[in-house]
Amino acid sequence: MGRTFSFFNQKGGVGKTTSVINVATVIAGLGKKVLLIDLDSQGNATSGVGIEKNENESTAYQLLVENTDPKASIKKTAIENLWIIPSNAHLAGAEMHLINQEKREFILKEQLKKVSNDYDYIFLDCPPSLGLISINALTSSGYIIIPLQCEYYALEGLGQLLNTYQLVKKNLSQDLELGGVILTMADVRTNLTQQVIEEVRNYFKEKAFQSVIPRSVKLSEAPSFGKPAVIYDPHNRGSVAYMELGKEFLVRFGSDEDRRIFSATEKTVAPEVIQGAQSAEATPAAEPAQTTQANS
Numbered sequence: 641m642g643r644t645f646s647f648f649n650q651k652g653g654v655g656k657t658t659s660v661i662n663v664a665t666v667i668a669g670l671g672k673k674v675l676l677i678d679l680d681s682q683g684n685a686t687s688g689v690g691i692e693k694n695e696n697e698s699t700a701y702q703l704l705v706e707n708t709d710p711k712a713s714i715k716k717t718a719i720e721n722l723w724i725i726p727s728n729a730h731l732a733g734a735e736m737h738l739i740n741q742e743k744r745e746f747i748l749k750e751q752l753k754k755v756s757n758d759y760d761y762i763f764l765d766c767p768p769s770l771g772l773i774s775i776n777a778l779t780s781s782g783y784i785i786i787p788l789q790c791e792y793y794a795l796e797g798l799g800q801l802l803n804t805y806q807l808v809k810k811n812l813s814q815d816l817e818l819g820g821v822i823l824t825m826a827d828v829r830t831n832l833t834q835q836v837i838e839e840v841r842n843y844f845k846e847k848a849f850q851s852v853i854p855r856s857v858k859l860s861e862a863p864s865f866g867k868p869a870v871i872y873d874p875h876n877r878g879s880v881a882y883m884e885l886g887k888e889f890l891v892r893f894g895s896d897e898d899r900r901i902f903s904a905t906e907k908t909v910a911p912e913v914i915q916g917a918q919s920a921e922a923t924p925a926a927e928p929a930q931t932t933q934a935n936s
């Protein structure tokens with residue numbers, strides 16, 4: 641549980657999936673075994689790492705609703721050290737089934753016990769809601785990671801989010817901790833973004849990660865190539881920021897050795913590390929030539 645992280649914000653479109661995919665890939669690239677679980681019926685994390693949303697396959701739905709062995713749903717991605725439990729539109733009906741189940745808030749937690757020793761990190765991509773699936777994610781996790789979009793309304797809805805976190809912690813899972821806040825889609829040239837960053841840092845103090853993720857076209861177009869941006873275009877500012885974040889993540893949550901290695905060394909994770917994590921089959925035929933320092 642200590643190594644399981646819910647990327648959670650009930651607000652839609654704040655960068656949960658983009659963050660979880662890229663952080664998971666960076667950490668896998670740095671040699672950790674990572675399991676990503678797509679808990680959103682949109683299946684964006686699934687397609688974002690190049691796995692097809694196949695209607696007939698065993699997915700997070702089977703895991704939650706049919707209580708099938710999680711190992712039956714785990715798929716290897718083309719990225720070394722990264723596995724995924726995919727999702728598809730079926731998951732939209734899961735909440736209805738979960739309501740009638742016994743210990744409905746802990747189904748995922750029980751299921752993950754069967755596989756958690758096989759991975760260094762488990763990352764959960766939560767849906768934009770406060771429903772039972774999100775509650776299952778939170779009770780399975782040691783930490784909640786909150787992506788926050790740098791916009792005027794960034795802090796709106798945060799009260800509700802933190803309230804949910806406190807309720808889950810008090811009533812269902814005392815071990816749950818706030819692991820960190822990721823500032824996403826920052827346009828650092830604007831005063832507004834600077835104000836939001838300042839406000840969030842004042843509020844969350846050291847819980848806010850130092851690496852701020854800028855707005856980047858490359859981050860938003862990578863999913864259409866079925867690749868995390870850190871592989872699709874490792875040199876753009878968005879990818880570099882996620883590489884920094886991945887390192888920061890290991891400094892915060894990793895072993896003493898990780899802390900020693902990743903807190904001191906060079907400024908960025910070498911893009912080669914991430915590219916090295918990619919096996920040959922990850923390259924779709926239609927991929928355009930990579931541009932370095934392109935639009936970011």
Ligand SMILES: Nc1ncnc2c1ncn2[C@@H]1O[C@H](COP(=O)(O)OP(=O)(O)OP(=O)(O)O)[C@@H](O)[C@H]1O
Nearest residue numbers: 652653654655656657658768825854855856859860
């Ligand atoms: N730093 C960024 N720069 C530009 N576009 C971004 C950035 N981060 C995310 N996006 C884009 O913004 C949209 C929302 O991002 P994402 O899907 O990661 O958010 P989400 O919180 O998972 O959304 P949902 O709540 O729908 O699951 C996507 O189209 C994504 O490609």
Ligand SMILES: [Mg+2]
Nearest residue numbers: 656657680684
């Ligand atoms: Mg998402």
